[in-house]
Amino acid sequence: MGSTFERWTLVGSVAVVLALVGASCSAGEQGATTTTQTLVPATSTTLGDVETTTTTEPKLGHSYGGEVVVADDQEPPTLNTYAPGGDNFIVSIIGQSYWAGVQEIDGYTLELVPELVTGLPTVSNGGLIVNDDGTMTVRYTIRDEAQWEDETPVSGADFQFTYDIIMNPDLAIDKTTYADIVPESIVVGPKTFEYTMTAPTVLHELLFRWILPAHAIDPATFLDDWNEKMWPSAGPFVFEEWVQGEHVRVVRNDNYWKTDPETGQELPYLDSVLFRFIPETESIINSFKAREVDVIQPPPNSETINLLQALEPEGARVEVLSGPVWEHLNWQFGPRRFERNETSCNENYNMRKAVAHTIDRSILTEEVLAGQVEPMQSYVAAFSPALSQDAWEQYDPDVSTAREAYANAVEETGRSCSVVFSTTSNGDARVKIAELFVGMFEAVGIPYENDLQDSSIFFGEWLDAGTWDMGEWAWVGSPGLSGLVGIHDIFDPEGPPPIGSNYYRWGTSELDASEYEGDNAIYAGSNESSVKDVASDRFAVVRDEMNTTVDDQELIALINEAERILADNLVIFPLYARLVTAAVWADEVGGFKHNPTSASHTWNMEMWYRTDREG
Amino acid sequence: MLAYITRRLVYGMVTLLALSVIVFSLLQMTGGGPLDRLKLNPRMGPYIQTLTELWGLDQPAWKQYMTWLKNYTSIQEFGLQNVLPVLVTVLAVGATVLLVKLVKAQWKGLALVGIWAITLFIAISNTTIRFNWGTSFSGSGDVWDLVFSRAGATFRLGLTALFLALIIGVPLGIYQAVRQYSFFDQLGTIGAFMAFSTPIFIIGIALQILLALYLERWTGVKLFYVTGMNDPGYSDMSMIGKLVDTLQHLILPAVSIALISLAGYARFQRASMLEVLHSDYLRTAKAKGLPRRKVIVKHALRNAMIPVVTLVSLDIAFMIGGAIITESIFGWPGIGRLYIKAITEIDYPLVMAIVMVIGLGLIIMNIVADILYGVLDPRVRYD
Secondary structure (H helix, E strand, O other): OHHHHHHHHHHHHHHHHHHHHHHHHHHHHHHHOOOOOOOOOEEEEEEOOEEEEEEOOOOOOOOOOOEEEEEEOOOOOOOOOOOOOOOOHHHHHHHOOOOOOOEEEOOOOOOEEEOOEOOOOOOOOOOEEEOOOOOEEEEEEEOOOOEOOOOOEOOHHHHHHHHHHHHOOOOOOOOOOHHHEOHHHOEEOOOEEEEEEOOOOHHHHHOOOOOOOOOOOOHHHOOOOOOOOOOOOOOOEEEEEEEOOOEEEEEEOOOOOOEOOOOOOEOOOOOEEEEEEOOOHHHHHHHHHOOOOOEEOOOOOHHHHHHHHOOHHHOEEEEEEEEEEEEEEEEOOOHHHHHOOOOEOOOOHHHHHHHHHHOOHHHHHHHHHOOOOOOOOOHHHHOOHHHOOOHHHHOOOOHHHHHHHHHHHHHHHOOOOEEEEEOEOOOHHHHHHHHHHHHHHHHHOOOEEEOOEOHHHHHHHHHHHOOOOEEEEEEEOOOOHHHHHHHHHHHOOOOOOOOOOOOOOOOOOOOOHHHOOHHHHHHHOOOOOOOOOHHHHHHHHHHHHHOOOOOHHHHHHHHHHHHHHHHHOOOEEEEEEEEEEEEEEOOOEEOOOOOOOOOOOOOOHHHOEEHHHOO | OHHHHHHHHHHHHHHHHHHHHHHHHHHHHOOOOOOHHHHOOOOOHHHHHHHHHHOOOOOOHHHHHHHHHHHHHOEEEEEEOOOHHHHHHHHHHHHHHHHHHHOOHHHHHHHHHHHHHHHHHHHHHOEEEEEOOOEOOOOOOEHHHHHHHHHHHHHHHHHHHHHHHHHHHHHHHHHHHHOOOOHHHHHHHHHHHHHHHOOHHHHHHHHHHHHHHHHHHHHOOOOOOOOOOOOOOHHHOOHHHHHHHHHHHHHHHHHHHHHHHHHHHHHHHHHHHHHHHOOHHHHHHHHOOOOHHHHHHHHHHHHHHHHHHHHHHHHHHHHHOOOHHHHHHOOOOOHHHHHHHHHHOOOHHHHHHHHHHHHHHHHHHHHHHHHHHHHHOOOOOOO
């Protein structure tokens, strides 16, 4: 019996192998004939013996209906943007479908544009008024057509309600900037909303990003139960269901108030959008290849980009853009850097200059970003490329300049200066950079060492304590002037940990440790900067002015000056902006345009349509 | 027997307590905290302070632990939906008393476990109970709800994988032992080592590519899905459609887990069977002229199953914790995926809850395994 069974097993195994080989061969043939679909419908007409082919004009307008499936590796912890965890990027990606606020980010210009209001408030259009008493009044006029899904018009009362919810002391909601509104100053109209802030600030841009419907929310349960139903939508879609661990589905808002500016058609085009959560990158790509999902935003490594671009002949479109996350090299100027590197010379400009000329950033972008973007010449580019002066262009890679600067540093400090580089060990890109640095520093002759750490410790402990010598991490840029003003807080000489975010301790003074407890006392006692000079003093003044200036032109001048100070003094050294990639099956989905900012690739989902339903 | 089970349960509780202290300490020692991601926003200071106070993160570690322990063991909500829980508990007690007096020692343990498992299932199904496991620090809501909303998916995947591994692995091991050094035995051994030595993520991805991606391209028929547990339109499908859809999503992740377990069971079963086949009592059985089938099934298999029982019982417990990597690869909405997310986000309440559920599962399954030894081997006594 056994021998018969074994014989059949052998025969079976051979048959399976042959079948697989055969299948592979036929797959190769099939793969070689790729059919390309045309979006322009063609009609063939036979007139007697003559066959003519006429190409009709593409139909103006798009078909309604269908569903688009978007995959993401993250699942939102909550769908309530105001709840803890609501600041997660994926919450915003999904929220684009049903939220609405004062402004949104245009994916073409990457500028802020009005959404629920008729125009963004500025000094010139009278929306911003700097009062004689040093306060600032902000005025919104709400669009007449703006309404909730139940056809209730969006009103000033909704703005007031949103403010009240955020400022409710019983609710753990981020109240930053809202706290600067004078409550008594609020004036509510049916289609207007006005408030006064304690001082002029461009940070008003950050307020009222998501408006809540006053008629549909009970403040008492605001943070509790919205994940199962979500409040009435003012966006193109309405929340339908969230199956934990699997997907969120949103369906068309039949009462959406926007129309397609090109075709005049009512929006949205799609019946529904499904957000699927697939944690593994490989699986997301495989799902995309299997057309189980239509839109993905995979990690932008060169391997993935190449893999996706290989699908373009089959109908996929891959968009690779510079994103808002910018990596930078930095130096620790506080006293605890010596715990990491006894011969740190960060306080010496020539030492920093030597480092800057040692590093060839084009090699970094080539190796880490597959050469898809140029090195970053200013952090300003991550916020508003048009305003960037490319102030770090002066530090081109040059071994002889680096050697000379290093020799000067050694002479000026009287120490055998060295570099210990620290960053997180979790990500491939940073580890790769650390490896590349070894060769670059060796070529110049600067003693160099890598000391990488897990991100939880690097961000959780080292950053606050200032126990690194030369570091690397990223900040996130955002469109609008408020982002640019806000980013300068991290260089505030008056804001070291634990009161601020100047982790570099550039120009900072010692805080009185006795006023703090626990770890905070330790951080407070490690802030005496080794660099406090005219530049850091001037920067403090510029930063203060920036925070109280609302006139666009004045603000831009201040931002330019701040950029120059940071570049000329090499407080930081921008490396590159991380890529943001998106891929879509363009033969099935139209209207897609990637947006590298926080608005994400779903920013214009109301414009998406199924091309396979066209014609 | 009862005393033994009680003793093991008490030891189990102590073990769980120790486990909770160790895991909590490790979470504290790893550095970083759940609010670290907010720190990189320069304007989040006051918000971080609010959440720190709300979640008690400003308290000393021991105080945080005590608060967690108190909450974790306290019942937030309890109520009987009907009288069934009381009724089955009374019946179970009566049956236990009768069993202790009437049933042969070696079956007693298994019967008791069976009765109480059914009793617990009925009681829990008809009871509204909820422990105060706290709120997720990542904002994902109530931890009790989170864990149990994922339990069904994990059980579905784990039990299917276990079923596949058992029905293939055990007979395979037996057959290999009986036909030692045959072509089939060699093939099985090679296959087992290959499955063992291949990381599960490679098996998972390979199955996706071969059976979900290329098989569809080759045949033009979608037999399996790359990810997910069900089609988004599952609720609108017919009964048959639902069954087919479930299988199309379930087979690949279940097979990827089963392959590794299967290889383990086959190897263990083979080794154990070989040992038994060469023992004296089996030679005696053969010499008495018993049919080969009876010798193998009745006399050899029972003893040869003992090591496999240990392996299977531990496997079940691990499956409660979720096949962590498999769930991530196949986008399966189970506890394992939740566990990874919780660790990544340093979500203390969620990590602790899942670890304790896995720990509890391990302890229970160890007790079950010990009782099964007694069933399989009459020499085992529980004194």
